Amino acid sequence: MTPPLRLVFAGTPDFAVPSLRACFASGADVVAVYTQPDRPAGRGRKLAASPVKEAALVAGVPVEQPESLRDPAARERLRAHAPDLMIVVAYGLILPKSVLAIPRLGCWNVHASLLPRWRGAAPIQRAILAGDIETGVDLMQMEAGLDTGPVLLERRTPIAPDDTGGCLHDRLAALGAETLASGLARVLRGETLVAQPQVVEGVTYAHKLDKAEAKLDWNAPAAALARKVRAFNPWPVAEAVIHGERVRIWSAEAITSRVDAAPGSLVATHRDAIDVATGEGLLRIHELQREGGRRMPVRDWLNARRDAGARGG
Template sequence: MAAPPYIVFAGTPVFAAVALRRLLETGYRIGAVYTQPDRPSGRGRRLVPSPVKDIAITHQLPLYQPATLKDKASQTQLAALAPDLMVVAAYGLILPTAVLQIPPLGCINIHASLLPRWRGAAPIQRALLAGDKETGISIMQMDAGLDTGPVLHTARYPIQPKDTAAIVHDQLAELGAEALLQCLPSLLEKKANTAVLQDESRACYAPKIRKEEAWLDWSQPAIFLERQVRAFNPWPVAQTQIEGRILRVWSATALAKTTHVLPGTLLAVHKTGIDIATGNGTLRLLEVQPAGKRVMTVQAYLSAHLLTPGTVLVKSPGKTKSP
């Protein structure tokens, strides 16, 4: 009887950990795990292992944490493991062509978008910023390009009106694990390849999120500012300034109410929200976080802060363009 396929798993954050856990629960033979080196975190800058590393240690799986896979030593080490297949999910390191060619069945990637839309590092946030009605998971046969390989399987997720990046992330992590399990059997049994080439004419890119993108530019439409708030929850969190103090915005909703005042003007203050004029419509803040404080409802915030309608919020240092 032939030995079960030997899979090497490569991933780092929670998104990848969900898939690794499901593979182990389903009984797949994970011969080794690759994850990024431990990173410093918190005020003490203590080295913290990745969620994928935690699972590997719990299950006593061989663990590798190279800083790169571009050097010959790392490639020789991986080749010595003789994997049949490499499963990749949010690994965070580039897999050079030499690595892609090591497993006979290649390397497949769990990508959090419906390719070719949103190739790149931040597909969830970019989908929310663009106002996409749906996103999903693509199981992709990896090649030398950036998320350009043929797609083996897709699973769709309809974006809900109040979905944040945190919510979509969790939904897609579970959906990605399920999609992987659905397409693995035929791939491992070397059945007919049903991979679909991507339509390059429809490709768009999701560059890494920069902290300065989180500043709310009140000249933008309210609907776009609401998307920013949802896309940047839980990181880097949308923010503005009131009387020189940074205020992070965790939850907000766009209102159709039009105004003829300067964008950024404080229109109304009440226990259900703080209404602010924008370039088109009104944005109502619902949950906020003053510097150095916890996240709180607007009602809790107003109990400690006196705000006067007519105040103009400081224009954000970094402008954010709407799509």
Template sequence: MRIVFAGTPEFAVPALRACATRGEVVAVYTQPDRPAGRGRQLQMSPVKQAALELGLPVQQPLNFKSEEALAILRSHEADLMVVVAYGLILPQTVLDMPRLGCWNVHASLLPRWRGAAPIQRAIAAGDTVSGVCLMQMEKGLDTGPVLLQLKTPIGPKDTGGSLHDRLSQLGAEVLRDGLTLARAGMTLQAEAQPEAGVSYARKIDKAEAKLAWSLSAKALADQIRAFNPWPVAETELQGERVRVYQAQILAEDSGKPPGTVLAAGKAGIDIACGQGVLRLLALQRDGGRVQSASEYLNARPLTF
């Protein structure tokens, strides 16, 4: 089988490696190198780095609007195109090109959380289960029929980072399962997504990182977990901006206005919420390292 792989971030790397184990990947498509870091140096995507390590040819078109880009893709004579967090919407011309069409690995249990940020949205919404879907792509946004899926629970200590890593590995696993069946000449059963339960995981905006203390302690704790390690929840503690990496829900209501610091000590920093109390456990001040609330207070005691 001749496979074209398209992906960009770290999430897609295990899936690329799963595709490449039998020498079937004839080309890897990824986003163009872009400036990053303080020096704004051009950096390769994680998928490009992995592809070069594997000795695979790399293509980085801006899009597929030009006949040249389409001709190059057509020249690979792909049986299948596998797409994992590529970052481009593929036109129908591309979707129709491979013999078996295009497969997508998506990090949610469709139709819940279609779109750009399914991992963070699932945690922030308080979901207790997530998973990955292998989907036959069509022109709509994550609307195609599902071929295979794998589930995983979302634990109370899961963060956006831990769930990302687990789903990345599950994505490679569900893709391996699909490829095994396709190589055996079996037709995967495509199940149309139900119309009920559709939700959209819009792209994360950094402005969402600011904690709104009028919300419940549960909602804020879920937001903190979802936004760790990016964009990281933030708040102000008596005039200083801090980023919050870890917190704990305290059940009792304080009766104090939301945002009031109730206690600050070795156990953490307790803050009144719209409902319940949230204890901040791990913080980072601007330019500093992540530290426990106790360490933070040693350097900057709070008055209340």
């Protein structure tokens, strides 16, 4: 009887959990789960386990949390697990060549973009910010470069005009797990997946998000600002000054309209929205958050800010 495929899984955030569960369900033997060390979280800054660690503990799988895989002791520990294949999904630590060479079948990565577009840390948000109309997930054979490896399987999905960073994240996490499950099923049937080299044209990099990017510049076009609001929901959340008050903006849409008002001016209020002038068109805001407060529909903000006045529209 052929021994089961021995898997080691490496991942950290929520995005990786569906893929970990796909490994559990595949029929392969998940012999260890690697995740980043517990980090301070919440107001009390107490050490908290990653979502992947929590899922592994529930499943009763041994958890490894090295600070780095460059440490020779950490590499020997990985080698002792004798993995046939290592699955990496949003792990957050660099895998040196010496680690990539340990599993018999190498290392697979689930990446949330259509490579070579949006290699790097924040492909989901960068795709929305750029106005892309399509994205997807690639199951990639890892090599030493940053998301440069050949692609084993690919699944595509459209980006809807109202997709936020959060809902697209969840959809791609599920799609990534389905793609990984398909790849594992084929290998377990004895197939050899053929890796296709990435094309050399169209390479872009999805740099890590910075909170400073969330500040809206009212001189920008409304369409670009609306994409920022969507991309940065639920983190870091777009923010701006409206009618003299700094707020976070959770939901907004671009309105194509000629505006004779300075960018940043509150030009109209509606029952459930407010219109702010931009460098090109209007940003119609539906949901926001006052400093120290909770998310609220705009009508609640208008009730609290009677000075905003009724401006029609």
